[in-house]
Amino acid sequence: MAVRDFTLPDLGEGLTESELVAWKVAVGDTVQLNQIVAEVETAKALVELPAPYEGRVSRLYVEPGVTVAVGEPLLAFEVEVAGTPAQQEAPAPEAAVQDDPAPEPTLVGYGARPDSTNRPARRARPGLAPVGAPAAAAAPAPAAAPVGLAERPRATPPVRKLARERGIDLATVTGTGERGLITRQDLETASAPAQTQPAADGRELRIPIRGVRKATADAMVRSAFGAPQASVFLTVDVTPTTELVERLRARRDTAEARPGLLAVVAKALCIALRRTPELNARWDEPAQEIVQTASVHLGIAAATPRGLMVPVIRDADARSLVDLAGAIRSLAETARAGKTPPAELTGGTITITNVGVFGVDAGTPILTPGEAAILAVGAVRRQPWEHRGEIALRDVLTLVLTFDHRIADGEQASRFLADIGGILADPASVLTLV
Known part of the structure; x- marks a missing residue:
């Protein structure tokens, strides 16, 4: 038998550390290759870690709640190795275990290539007793x-x-x-500071900020102070759109996708970007250039128990209304479950945030860093509205567009928002735009 350490792998997207959320195994458990052994939280998502070896768990180096850097050991396995019986029975020295050049198996979802030699040297941590390990397994003092x-x-x-x-x-x-x-x-x-320590009578609560909430806070600060942001508002009668949604949900061929108002807004946004491509862009600070993107990679802001997440629908402009509806529903469910892969949380070109689901009429959203615009969709209200020269009860909502004033000015932003509102007020008008 030999002991093999499993270190926190590089999960990609520039992530250098993760917090251990939960162990899925205990000391003494026998696991199979690629069996899930732990769940960690990065700055972007929850990630399940599969076992890199088949063997018995001999040590857990950290406990839930501890942040671990890439390359630090998480747990150790006892694994079968080829060799003579004497070699198999003799425990391997710690240094030999850590410097063992034997290639590691290919894991599901991550891992360096087996032939890679670009592996950082690991430092031994004297006196660090494994979580849940028997006293005899700890390093002697x-x-x-x-x-x-x-x-x-x-x-x-x-x-x-x-x-x-x-x-x-x-x-x-x-x-x-x-x-x-x-x-x-x-x-x-x-x-x-002493005066802000938790009060003995329980009137103050301190909540550590980490993971997604910390990443969101950092991104919002960078966005708010890194780009000149302005907002334009538009209140529009969307009764024709709500009636369209009802008809689509009643049809056999579209009922399963259950397209809602948000899907129609997303489709309207993609269509409007054809006429105002300046809003599907980013500011390149080092080059002092505006970079316009041909495809629309649409971010959909999703409120989750772990904080705000913005998964991205790739090539949203090439999707039908039904496809967009299915994609929005799927990514929202995945985000709420904390299962969105980190790669799906990057690369957006424009974002929609639906504040209406919280009963809010309007709000001024902050740009997602690296994007030129974000559209906030308010709640649909049944209220008196001018319609065909008379006052009638209509479905009305407010749209708010925040934009980077370096990339677009008020004229472009206003025309873009008016296009979206015009489509929602008269969905049949898209036939003249496609």
Whole structure:
């Protein structure tokens, strides 16, 4: 038998660390290749990690809630290896285990090529006892420590980096993690001003910001202070569109897709972009250029228990209304379940956010970084409205378009929004635009 460490793999999209959300195995469990062993949260999504080996779990190095950097060990496996019986029975030295050049199996969804040699050296972490491992499995303590030599505070590399950035001496921090491991929350507590510490009477609650919520906060700050943003508003009678949606849902060939108002808005947006392509663009700061994109990669903002996510529908302009409806429903369900792959959360060219589902009439959305515009769709209200020279009850909603004023000016943004509103007010008019 030999011991093999499984380190946090590179999950792509520039992600350098992940938080362990939950273990799907325990010490002593026998697992198969590609069996899910853990669930981690990146800055973009929840990701399930499959086992890189077939064998028995011998160690869990971290506990849920701890942030782990790419390349740090997560758990260890006891695996069968070829060799003589004596070789199989003798435990491999720690250094030999970590430097074993044997190629790793190909995993589902990630992993370096088996012939790749570009693997960073891993540092041994003395004294780090595995989570849930028996006492005998822990590294033995030194027989005697030199007089006056203090034990190094135990913390993961990301926590040490954060401590350096905040000027916190880890020796002054009490770790609340497994066997005294210092966590990010410990640093937050240590660096918080005394007057803002949680009150003893429970009137104050501190919520750590991490994962998707942290990434969203960072993106919104970059967007708000990185681009001059302006908004235009339009209130429109969408009764013909709501009637169209009802008819589509009653038809056999479209009932299964259940196209709703949001799908029609998405289709109207794609059509309007043909006449105003300036809004399907991005600002290239280093080159000082506006880059227009031929295809529409449409982001749909989705509220999830883990925060705001914006999965992208690729080539939305090439899809039919029914296809868009199915794609919107599918990505929303996947996002709420936290299963959206990180690759599907990038590359958007324009975004729609549906604030109407929360009963809100209007709002001024902040741009998704790297995009020229975002459209907010308000709630549909049944209210008195001028119709054919008389007052009648009609379905009315408000649209709000926020745009990057470096890329487009008010004339282009207003024409684009008016095009969308015109299509929703008279869906039959699209026959003149396609």
